[in-house]
Amino acid sequence: MSDRDTSRRAASARLRCDLLREGFTVAEIAREISATFDIRPRTAWRWALDWPQWRLVQEYQRANEGASVSVSRISEWESWPFGGSQPSTLSRLALAFGHHCGVADLVDSHDLAELQDAERMLLGQLGAVGEAMPPTASAAVADVATRLTKAGADPRRYCDSTVVEVLGAQLAVANSLDRRRGSTVAQPVAMGIARLVVQSMVRECRPSVRRPLLGLAAQTAEFVGWLYRDRSKSKLARRWYNAAMEYAQLAGSDDLQALVLIRKAQMAYDLRQAHRVRGFARCALALSGVGAAYRAEATLQAAKGRLMDGDRIDPNRVIDEARTIAPADDATLSLREATVWLEAGRPEDADQTYQAALSRGLAPRDMCFFEIRRAMALARSGHPETSANLATQGLMTACAIGSQRSADLAFEVNDALEPWSMTTEVSEFRASLRHTTRQRRR
DSSP states (O other), rough: OHHHHHHHHHHHHHHHHHHHHOOOOOOHHHHHHHHHTOOOOHHHHHHHOOOOHHHHHHHHHHSSSSSSOOOHHHHHHHHTTSSSSSOOOOOHHHHHOOOOOOOGGOOOOOHHSOOOOHHHHHHHHOOTOOOOOOOOHHHHHHHHHHHHHHHHHHHHHOOOOOHHHHHHHHHHHHHHHHHOHHHHHHHHHHHHHHIIIIIIIHSOOOOOHHHHHHHOOOOOOOHHHHHHHHHHOOOHHHHHHHHHHHHHHHHHHHHEEEEEEHHHHHHHHHOOOOHHHHHHHHHHHOOOOOHHHHHHHHHHHHHHHHHTTOOOOHHHHHHHHHHHHHHTTTTHHHHHHHHHHTTTTOOHHHHHHHHHHHHTTOOOHHHHHHHHHHHHHHTTTTHHHHHHHHHHHHHHHHHHOOOOHHHHHHHHHHTGGGGGGGGHHHHHHHHHHHHHHHHHHH
16 A cells, blocks of 8 residues: 555544544545545445455455355455456445445446446436335346347337347336435436436337336436436526427327426525416316326415415315315325425424425435425524424435435525524534535535
8 A cells, every 4th residue: 555545544533533423424434535535436335434455355255155256366456447347246345334325325327327227227226225226027137237228229120129128127216215215326227227218219219118118218318317417507497497398299108298298396495486386277277187196286386486476365165175176195296295385484384384294204414305385484483493403404414415405404494593693502503504515515
C-alpha cells in the first residue's frame, strides 16, 4: 500500500469513527468515504466496516456457501474499471457486506458506463439483497440479460410479450428502489429501461406487441420524469412527461394520459403555477375512460388550483366528492386531501389529516416529504417546536435518500417558522438546513 493510500485509510478511519458516533449507518458512511476520498464504492464499503481484504474474503465465503474468492481477486474487483477485472458476482459480494448493502450500492457512474443496458437493469433488479427476481415467464428467468440485449439490438425479431413482461417487472423494481432508497438509486435502472424501450424497441417492434410496449414506454417516461422532479430538475422532468403523454396517446390509454396530467399538475403545484394546476386537472377529468383513483385525485388537484387562484370553494364538499369517486382501498387520497385543507387556509385540519395518514406508514421517500408537509401545517397553526422537530426528521431522511424536492420544501417550512427563529427547536432545524446547504455546494 502506497503512502497516499495509507494516509487516506487512516483519515477514513477517523471519519468513520466520527460518523458512527453521530449515528450514521454503514451505507451512509460508505457514501461519505467514497465521496470524501475518491474511493471506489466497493473499497468504500470495506473501509466503512473497517475490514481488511482478508476479512472480506472470509465473509464472502461464509455468506456464499461453496463459493471461493482470493484477496487478489478482491483487489481486482475494487480497482475496476480503472484496472482489475469486472466483478461477476456483485450480488454475492453484497451478501458478504450484510443485509444493509444492496448491489446498487457497490457501483457508481464509472462502473455503469462500462455496462450494457441489460446489465444495468439487472443491477437494479438485484438492488436489495434477498429481493427475488420478479415473477416472469420461466423461460425468460435464466437468460434474461441475453434476451433483453437481443431484443434491444433487433426488436422486430426478439421483442415479444415475454420481453415486455420482463421489462414491466423491472420497472416495478425501479419503483420499489425509488420508494425505499431514493431517486439516485433508481435512476440507472430506469434509464436502462428507457434506452431499450423508448429509444429502440418501440420504433421497430412487431405490431402484435406495439400497443403494450407503447404503454410501457409511457410508464417508463413518466417514471423518469418523476425521478428528475424529485431531484428538482423541472425542465428535464417536463421533457420526459411530454414524452410520456405522447406514448400514452399512441397506446390509446386514458388512464395513462390522466396519470401524466396529474403528475404535471403536481409539479405545477410545487412551482406555484395555479393556472397549470387547474388546466392539467381539467384535462384529466375530461378524459372519458379514466379510472376512479385518477378521477378522484384530479378532482382534488382542480380544487387546489382554484384555491390558489383565490376562488372560494368548500373543501368539505370537494373532499366528499373525491371520496365518493375513489376506490375504497385508496390509501393515498387523504394525503391529497390534507394539501387541499392547507391551501384552503385550514392548517389544523391539514395537520390532523396528515397525522392520520402518516400513522399508517409510508415508504421512506414519501414519508419524509409528507412529514415536511405536515411540518408546514404545524407551523401555520402555531406549533413551531413540533413543526421544527418534524421538519428536521424529514430533512434527515430526504438528505439520506437524495430527495431534493423534499429538501426544497423544508426551506419553505423555514420561512414559515421565521417568527419563532429564537426558539431552541427552530434554531436546531435551521442548523440542519445550513448543513444541507453546505453539502449541496460541495
